[in-house]
Amino acid sequence: MHDHPFGFLLEVVLRTVIMFMVILIALRASGRRGIKQLSIFELVLIIGLGSAAGDPMFYDDVGILPAFVVFLVVISLYITVTRLSDRFVKIEKLLEGKPLYVIRDGKLLMDAFRDSGLSQDEFFAELRLRNVEHLGQVRTVLIETSGEFSVLFYADDDVKYGLPIFPDELQNKLNNHGNCDYIACAKCGGVRSGKDVTKLPTCAECDVCEWVEASNARRVG
Template sequence: MKEIFEWSRVLWNDLPAVFLLEVLFRSVVMFVVLLIALRLVGKRGVRQLSIFEVVIIISLGSAAGDPMFYEDVGMMHAIMVFVAIIGVYRLVTWLMAKSIWFENLIEGKAIYLIREGKFAFDDFKKESLSQDEFFAELRVRQVEHLGQVKCAILETNGDFSVLFYPDEEVRPGLPLLPDEFCRKSPEVQHPAIYACAFCGHTEMLAPGRHHCPVCAHEEWVRALNTRRIA
């Protein structure tokens, strides 16, 4: 029968000291695996924290939790995990400070989703972000149509930064309100400025069917030109 506070078991769990090297190896491998997995999930999956910070939190939390509950996990092994993770953390942060390329590799880049009141089409389609989700984020920021937005950026922590046009520079843009957006149609009924329902491109259209010159889609919705309500 095992005794409590049997220090050789509590600290080492009857494993040789050389096992610490294997723990070190396992910690580094799992850290890299976590980093890659969360990098693949994308920025929106770890909103508010950078991917690197999430990996650190998960790694330290796992290392701290197991020896609290499982008697077959030695405390010294958990301490080695902490040492390995902190060592990797300091190395990675040092490399990020020295190399922009390495920083972009680990944490990604800030991505423009809107430029000059229109979708940054090539960048937007690279992100695992639905149009409806993005519209909801903009509506929370009191945006009624894309013509009010000078640029919108998806930051490396998954949050959005939105910069607005001054009132006098607001232009016609794709409406974001559900009632307005649902009026999209491939058939233009009246001459007016319309916005492509897919990419936000705006132009004056005559009655009839038209293909968007930017994305080749053919659904249009009448553009709005209202100023933003602060």
């Protein structure tokens, strides 16, 4: 308790109830956008509100009225900026970014993938959670501004040969052509015929010579 009397505990309870109600009202005022998957801007909002709400709950020298003013300013800024971003596309892109295409036609777009900041293991783990077995099942993958993945699949009849994304298959690198019908680059997922290949080539897309046998299994689930 330090130098505070025990009666200050009752004040802490009252302060916490007040700030709890203020947080509820503030988030309600921010609209549904404040309670879905957080964007970077919304995360700034939550951090700002949390900092303004926490101290007045138990520091006796921090008044509730200044914290309430901070809430009003933060929420006002949030509402103003979100309305501007809804009206002006450039402001929205500046604050939220834009969706990032990382796979098209079953192949990794290497420049975009590097921009995503994800490792291959992390990315493939996300795809496996969506019942993806190999990249030939996937037509398009976008990383949304919220960080969520949007995965568009090929129809079963249109599934192509693709890079398998399970660890044991990825680690099973080919030492030679291996008499495979198709081979897939272990880095970018580019697929080419493995027939009549006497020596594994260097991938023209990513300049890597690591290949695995391509899979053409249909998606399950």
